[in-house]
Amino acid sequence: MEKNDKDPDLLHDDEQKDESKEEEKEHIVSDANLPNDSHDHQDGINKENVDVGNAETDHNQGGDNADDKVNSPLGQEEAPPPPPEIPQTIESLSEELDQLLSSLSLHKEEHKDVVTQEEKEGEDGNYFQIPQFVGKFLDLFEDKLSKHDSAGDPKTTTWYQDPVEVSSLLEAVDRVSKLMELLLNTKSCLDHHESLINHAGSIQQRAMAFLEDEFRLLLEESVIKEPQVVTDDNSNGQQDHHNDSQDQDQVNVPEEGGDKEIEYPGYSEEVVVLLRKIVEKMKGAGYGCECREAYLVGRRNILMRTLKQECEFEKVSIDEVQKMSWGELEREIPIWNKTVKNCSSLFFPGELKLAEKIFPEDKGSLFCLVTHGLAIQFLGFSEAVAMTRRSTEKLFKILDIYETLRDGFSAMEELFPEELCGELRSEVTTARSRLGESAINIFSDLENSIKSDSSKTPVPGGAVHPLTRYTMNYLKYSCEYKDTLEKVFKSHSKMEEEEEESNTERAFANQLMRIMDSLDGNMEAKSKLYKDVPLSCIFMMNNGRYIVQKIKGSAEIHEVMGDTWCRKRSSELRTYHKNYQRETWGKLLGFLGHEGLMHNNKIVKPNLKERFKSFNATFDEIHKTQTTWVVNDEQLQSELRVSITAVMIPAYRAFMARFGQYLDPGRQTEKYVKYQPEDIEDLIDQLFEGNTSSSSTATAKRRT
Numbered sequence: 001m002e003k004n005d006k007d008p009d010l011l012h013d014d015e016q017k018d019e020s021k022e023e024e025k026e027h028i029v030s031d032a033n034l035p036n037d038s039h040d041h042q043d044g045i046n047k048e049n050v051d052v053g054n055a056e057t058d059h060n061q062g063g064d065n066a067d068d069k070v071n072s073p074l075g076q077e078e079a080p081p082p083p084p085e086i087p088q089t090i091e092s093l094s095e096e097l098d099q100l101l102s103s104l105s106l107h108k109e110e111h112k113d114v115v116t117q118e119e120k121e122g123e124d125g126n127y128f129q130i131p132q133f134v135g136k137f138l139d140l141f142e143d144k145l146s147k148h149d150s151a152g153d154p155k156t157t158t159w160y161q162d163p164v165e166v167s168s169l170l171e172a173v174d175r176v177s178k179l180m181e182l183l184l185n186t187k188s189c190l191d192h193h194e195s196l197i198n199h200a201g202s203i204q205q206r207a208m209a210f211l212e213d214e215f216r217l218l219l220e221e222s223v224i225k226e227p228q229v230v231t232d233d234n235s236n237g238q239q240d241h242h243n244d245s246q247d248q249d250q251v252n253v254p255e256e257g258g259d260k261e262i263e264y265p266g267y268s269e270e271v272v273v274l275l276r277k278i279v280e281k282m283k284g285a286g287y288g289c290e291c292r293e294a295y296l297v298g299r300r301n302i303l304m305r306t307l308k309q310e311c312e313f314e315k316v317s318i319d320e321v322q323k324m325s326w327g328e329l330e331r332e333i334p335i336w337n338k339t340v341k342n343c344s345s346l347f348f349p350g351e352l353k354l355a356e357k358i359f360p361e362d363k364g365s366l367f368c369l370v371t372h373g374l375a376i377q378f379l380g381f382s383e384a385v386a387m388t389r390r391s392t393e394k395l396f397k398i399l400d401i402y403e404t405l406r407d408g409f410s411a412m413e414e415l416f417p418e419e420l421c422g423e424l425r426s427e428v429t430t431a432r433s434r435l436g437e438s439a440i441n442i443f444s445d446l447e448n449s450i451k452s453d454s455s456k457t458p459v460p461g462g463a464v465h466p467l468t469r470y471t472m473n474y475l476k477y478s479c480e481y482k483d484t485l486e487k488v489f490k491s492h493s494k495m496e497e498e499e500e501e502s503n504t505e506r507a508f509a510n511q512l513m514r515i516m517d518s519l520d521g522n523m524e525a526k527s528k529l530y531k532d533v534p535l536s537c538i539f540m541m542n543n544g545r546y547i548v549q550k551i552k553g554s555a556e557i558h559e560v561m562g563d564t565w566c567r568k569r570s571s572e573l574r575t576y577h578k579n580y581q582r583e584t585w586g587k588l589l590g591f592l593g594h595e596g597l598m599h600n601n602k603i604v605k606p607n608l609k610e611r612f613k614s615f616n617a618t619f620d621e622i623h624k625t626q627t628t629w630v631v632n633d634e635q636l637q638s639e640l641r642v643s644i645t646a647v648m649i650p651a652y653r654a655f656m657a658r659f660g661q662y663l664d665p666g667r668q669t670e671k672y673v674k675y676q677p678e679d680i681e682d683l684i685d686q687l688f689e690g691n692t693s694s695s696s697t698a699t700a701k702r703r704t
Contacts, residue, residue: 091168093137097175100131104182130196134179141172142203145210166274170281173207177285180204208287212294215278219298223266229310229342264350265302275358292366295358299370303347313339315377321384326393329385333397337404340378343371344408352415364417372420375412379405379427386434392449392474395442399481402435402488436492439485443511446474450518458529461630461690462539464546465526471519472550475512479556482508509560516547516561537580538629538688544573545636577643584622585647591615592655603662612663612672619675623683631688644684653677 148169183197267275282291307313312335316324324332348371355367382401388394409428413421450471459465478485489507523543527536548569551558558566591614597607631637656677663669675683 088133088136089140093133093140097134097137097179100134101175101178101182135196135199138176138200138203141176142206144169144172145203145206148210170277173211173281174284176200176204176207177281180285204285208282208285208290211278211282212287212290215275215282215291216294216298218271218275218278219295219302222268222271223302229338229346263353264346265299265306265354267354272354272357276360279358292359295355295366296369299351299354299366303351303370303374306347307339307343311335311339311342316381318380318384318387321381322388326391329388329394330397332381333385333400336378336381337400340404340408340412343374343378344412348375348412348415368416368420372416375409375416375424376427378409379424379431382431383434386431386438390438390442390445392442392446395439396477396481398435398439398442399484399488402432402439403481403484405432405435406484433492436488439488440493440511443478443515446471447511447515447518450515450522453522455526456529458526459539460692461628462530462535462542463630463690464542464632465523465539468519468523468543468546471515472547475515476550476554476557479512479554479560482556482560512557512560513565516565519547532625534580534584534626535629537576537583538631540576541573541580541636542631542633544569544576545633548573549633577640580640581643581647584626585644588615588618588622589647589651591618592651594658597659603659605662608659608662609672611659612674616672616674619680619683623686626687627689628692629688630690637688641684641687644687645681648684649677649681652680 180197180200183200279288279291279295282288304315316332321329321332348367351370352364352367355362355364355370359366382405385394385398385401405428409424413424413428416424450467453467486508489511490505493507523540527539530536530539548566551561551566591611597604597611631640652675656673660669660673663672
């Protein structure tokens, strides 16, 4: 403070009251624009600034012009008119205000102890005078805010499109904030400048409200690229619609190529920088909480709106989930899966990056506030589904949710701080456990339902039973989730007894084996509903072949069941085939034997005629009956016909060659020899068509 100590014009000391009037008059003239109670701390107020402002406050002088006070009493001639004043602007006053803020800051640091001591002694103390141009600066800043407040639609923003205006306004905000901080933290200013503090505080509040609104509008309006969500749907229509609406965006859209670098949430780098600057200014003014709240509310709303637009997602409570019909849940679960996957890979990482850019010192708390509740809601939905009433039809959707939690949430968890990450991981583990147990119980329910199926109505024609079709299709589709189910059974099976590790590893395969055994037992029981033994064999062959073909046709289920099981089942099918051949065609072959047709090396014609009649009648009955039987599997149908032909045609041909000659040609032959070998072969090819309306067409097929 040496400069002020050497300058008598900047001192106001009670000890100099006895100096001459001339000296006092000179002192008043030289210090006309300074308060007469200012102390040596006034070195911060530059005299040049005083002249430019031409408006410092003079509480003791009552605002009188110093020149009038000096010249008029002396009778001197009036001074020439002053040059025209240069209009004052925020820019022209900013430099002076910066100098004042520097001085006020220095004053605060140098006199904080002095003021405190003077207060203890009960003295009036010294205080820092605020020049009048500060009020002018505040008025001009208020005018600027008013201009923006009154311009255009309050739901849109345009001021940020002018970089010069943005810079000017934000710098002004910064100066007002610094001014308020110094005024409120300088004791002498609090005591003597209450009116100015109130005025500056009011303008600061208005500026903060303006910035908060602009911050919110920038968040809402400035997206220039839609997110590319995970979907199989063609999004060209959406993209075209977006392109049509881009002209309405009040931002400069980057050129093609640069736009590709913009990821969700789709703000340009310029907008992100501006948002960060607004945060800095509001935080510097003590309005950081308000800014955080605006960001939190804004991003939550935008995120939820995006999820609804892109994924059709809407929040539902656990109670609402449990009240939904299965049809409603079937529509909701794919939406949930799509939403979680996109949040994990796109939306949540984008939210984290955005929060880190705009609030670099936040350390992820805002990101957590925006997204954590949604993540918990996702888990609540999955647990609610697991708690719904079990049914086999729900298995695949449950497994979809299980896989989404397994694959999607692991990446999502890593985005959160350690404490929240641990919480989410625990919640995911609980949800997966409930879903896994539900899936295991569904398989157990299926096994029990097969065992307890006691329908007594045989399937017409020995066709594949509906239970077999349902079970095998169910297992086939289940095994498309083979890897997941193996992990589910390994991780969540509740073993009644302690089992070896190898059994645990094959828990899913063992469950499938039990289901297949239950199905075999059920079909065996149902085959006994047929009074015709050959038909029961056809029934077992039909069901067995269907099962084998389903297993061989699916790499996943074939891998679970294994080649050994398939070979065993094929062997069982051959046994049923042999039984059918013996029960049906074995009896018919008995009519083609030589026994009883010869006596003393002579043909007994009556016996021969009866043999032909019996053969014809039996074959007609077989043909009539077995054309109504069903063998849908073309390979099995062909195998049966070929095997029948291979047995019957050679035997019949030989019988005809040996004994046909003993019948008189003509009428007798036509009466007893109803079929030629070729006729038999044609009729065999009509078997197993399931033609319930047919009767024996053997006579129509006879060959001459």
